[in-house]
């Protein structure tokens with residue numbers, strides 16, 4: 001029985017429009033917005049505005065918030081085409097995938113009016129201020145504090161691994177507020193904070209991922225007004241859980257893996273038949289894993305489209321599969337292409353260096369947005385129930 005990945009005529013048309021636009025606007029060899037060349041970021045910013053003008057940026061958002069009321073499947077096509085082509089939206093994918101939806105769900109009318117139009121217009125970059133030096137997997141151990149002062153708050157603390165913080169205009173920041181909060185996650189609160197506010201300092205972290213990916217952010221008695229708080233004080237853990245489940249299916253990593261595997265096969269041309277059989281078998285196994293991960297992502301999208309609670313568990317299942325694909329494809333391609341696969345980005349490298357770029361990024365993909373071990377634990381708890389609970393007699 002053949003597997004059918006088709007999205008129907010509407011999906012095909014959307015895919016064709018996106019591919020044509022990417023071919024016209026994004027230079028060959030583009031490896032994303034995060035390089036030392038400011039033109040790469042400029043390309044992403046221009047591209048977002050053009051997508052917005054054509055109604056393609058926030059396609060699946062409701063019309064009242066600047067979207068086209070498209071389906072989650074339309075949005076899936078957009079995610080796939082963007083990630084397969086090195087995310088020409090740059091950091092703005094976060095605004096569309098989860099910052100905007102979180103503000104739609106938990107924001108006041110004034111917050112919606114202030115934040116959603118610039119995201120829908122492709123004009124605003126956000127960053128996510130969750131992780132801290134002593135709070136990553138256990139996010140609820142965070143120690144950044146927001147203390148009430150007058151009609152607002154004073155925020156102090158440190159965040160780490162904050163992607164895109166140098167270029168972001170706003171931070172979706174998690175801090176704890178004092179008070180008698182009942183739950184173990186008590187007091188976590190989300191603030192929508194402009195990054196140019198006095199007292200915020202961003203320090204880049206050098207890493208194998210390249211520039212602009214990772215930063216430390218220091219908050220030294222930073223003022224936040226009451227209307228910069230999202231939801232209610234202490235509602236942050238619920239908001240974070242919700243936003244993380246959007247984020248986990250938000251990046252169609254399998255789409256880039258699929259494209260790189262097919263580019264490699266094409267690049268080898270006549271050499272393919274001379275590869276050891278074991279290597280060709282590994283390439284095939286990698287492709288099967290990629291297609292399986294894609295199906296798991298689709299199961300999650302289908303559950304989300306039906307509004308099912310189980311979609312959060314499915315998001316974790318899909319993420320475990322998809323991030324492992326990133327690493328499996330990186331290793332397989334390295335073996336298949338040999339030393340050529342490690343050539344730094346440039347016109348002479350295989351696919352302009354996309355292979356080397358993918359290998360470096362793949363190393364982090366099982367950690368970013370929640371480590372894979374934690375995803376497995378989430379799935380185990382959902383499927384098996386609490387492991388430390390009473391045993392059935």
Ligand SMILES: Cc1cc2nc3c(=O)[nH]c(=O)nc-3n(C[C@H](O)[C@H](O)[C@H](O)COP(=O)(O)OP(=O)(O)OC[C@H]3O[C@@H](n4cnc5c(N)ncnc54)[C@H](O)[C@@H]3O)c2cc1C
Pocket residue numbers: 127128129130131132133134135136137138160161162163164209213364365367368369370371372373374377
């Ligand atoms: C590329 C990249 C981009 C990122 N961008 C952002 C960002 O923009 N904003 C942001 O806030 N954060 C960001 N992060 C941080 C990321 O969310 C955290 O790194 C991640 O949640 C893990 O936290 P940690 O690094 O503190 O590791 P830890 O929580 O210290 O975990 C270390 C290891 O121990 C394991 N472990 C921990 N607890 C358990 C447990 N209970 N059971 C089993 N194993 C466990 C983990 O799985 C992991 O392998 C980014 C990370 C990366 C790599």
